[in-house]
Amino acid sequence: MKAAILGKRFTKRVCTTLALVTGLLVSTLSSLASAEQMVSHGDYMIHYNAFNSSFIQPDVAQSYGITRSKTKALLNISVLQKQADGSTKPVSAVVKGEVVNLIAQKQELSFQKIDETNALYYIGDFGFTDDQVLRFSLQVQPDPNQPAYSISFEQRFYVD
Structure with a gap:
C-alpha cells in the first residue's frame, strides 16, 4: 500500500x-x-521581417496599394544608420531579393519604398502555400559607393 x-x-x-x-x-x-531579425554592418543596421499580408488592416493595405490575401506575404526591410550621438536615422537603400521554395521555384522580389515621417522602409510581396518553407536572399545597398550587404534567412509560412 x-x-x-x-x-x-x-x-x-x-x-x-x-x-x-x-x-x-x-x-x-x-x-x-x-x-528581432536584424544584421549590423558598420554604421548600418538592416532590419527585416516577413509576415502574412492579411495581418495588415484593410484600410492601411488599400492606402499603400497592398493586396491582402491568405496566400500572399510581405517582406519588410528598413535600414538605419548609426549617428555620432548614438542615435539612428532611417536611410534609403537599393534593395533587391528573391525567395525560393524547397523545390527551387523562385520569385523575384520587387520592393516598394514607403517614406513616412521618421520612417523609411521597403515592402516586397510574394506568394506561398500552406506550411511552406521559403528561403530569402537579399542584397541591401545603403551606400552606392560600397558593395551591397547580403542577407539570407529561411521562414515557414501558414495560411491563416
Whole structure:
C-alpha cells in the first residue's frame, strides 16, 4: 500500500516537473522565434521581417496599394544608420531579393519604398502555400559607393 502511494507521488512529481520544464522550453522557443531579425554592418543596421499580408488592416493595405490575401506575404526591410550621438536615422537603400521554395521555384522580389515621417522602409510581396518553407536572399545597398550587404534567412509560412 505504501509503495503504491509513494509511486503515485513520485509519478505526480515527475509529471509536474516535466510540465514545468516543457512550459519553460516552449516559452523560450517562442521568444526566440519572435526575436528581432536584424544584421549590423558598420554604421548600418538592416532590419527585416516577413509576415502574412492579411495581418495588415484593410484600410492601411488599400492606402499603400497592398493586396491582402491568405496566400500572399510581405517582406519588410528598413535600414538605419548609426549617428555620432548614438542615435539612428532611417536611410534609403537599393534593395533587391528573391525567395525560393524547397523545390527551387523562385520569385523575384520587387520592393516598394514607403517614406513616412521618421520612417523609411521597403515592402516586397510574394506568394506561398500552406506550411511552406521559403528561403530569402537579399542584397541591401545603403551606400552606392560600397558593395551591397547580403542577407539570407529561411521562414515557414501558414495560411491563416
